[in-house]
Amino acid sequence: AQTERSLVLVKPDGFSRGLTGEVLRRIEAKGYTLVALDVLTPTREMLAEHYAEHEGKPFYEPLVDFMSSGHVAAVVIEGNRCIEGFRALAGATDPTAALPGTIRGDLGRDWGRKVQENIVHGSDSPESAAREIAIWFPKL
Numbered sequence: 001a002q003t004e005r006s007l008v009l010v011k012p013d014g015f016s017r018g019l020t021g022e023v024l025r026r027i028e029a030k031g032y033t034l035v036a037l038d039v040l041t042p043t044r045e046m047l048a049e050h051y052a053e054h055e056g057k058p059f060y061e062p063l064v065d066f067m068s069s070g071h072v073a074a075v076v077i078e079g080n081r082c083i084e085g086f087r088a089l090a091g092a093t094d095p096t097a098a099l100p101g102t103i104r105g106d107l108g109r110d111w112g113r114k115v116q117e118n119i120v121h122g123s124d125s126p127e128s129a130a131r132e133i134a135i136w137f138p139k140l
């Protein structure tokens with residue numbers, strides 16, 4: 001087995017719509033373990049670190065505005081190849097294109113949705129996961 005940890009965020013759209021439980025249900029049904037859980041409104045400083053790779057892109061400011069607009073659920077999950085596995089559960093970045101059966105494909109609401117509102121974040125590599133977990137759970 002290739003045990004990994006990944007950082008998952010239920011973004012303000014998902015949290016405010018009451019989808020945290022549904023996201024956690026899919027994670028647990030897949031067989032991943034919940035290692036840490038927190039509910040918080042992220043600061044812009046945290047988000048600048050978290051989204052450092054996107055700084056300067058046209059969607060960066062709207063993304064940080066959106067992500068700091070309300071509560072998020074931050075979750076560390078663990079399991080065999082859970083980084084790739086959670087991204088498969090999440091589906092494509094754009095909920096319109098995300099396949100049915102995925103979190104974004106099933107739950108990404110298309111009516112009046114802003115592009116950055118895609119319910120969840122998941123780390124994209126072991127390096128990103130370690131970096132992101134340190135931002136959201138410094139004591140872990």
Ligand code: DAT
Binds near residue numbers: 054063093117
């Ligand atoms: P992902 O969240 O699938 O890893 P990403 O890391 O490329 O996607 O981008 C981070 C977030 O930024 C993404 O969840 C939504 C937003 N985003 C990405 N590309 C975008 C675009 N072209 N227009 C608007 N928002 C975008």
Ligand code: MG
Binds near residue numbers: 122124
């Ligand atoms: Mg990403």
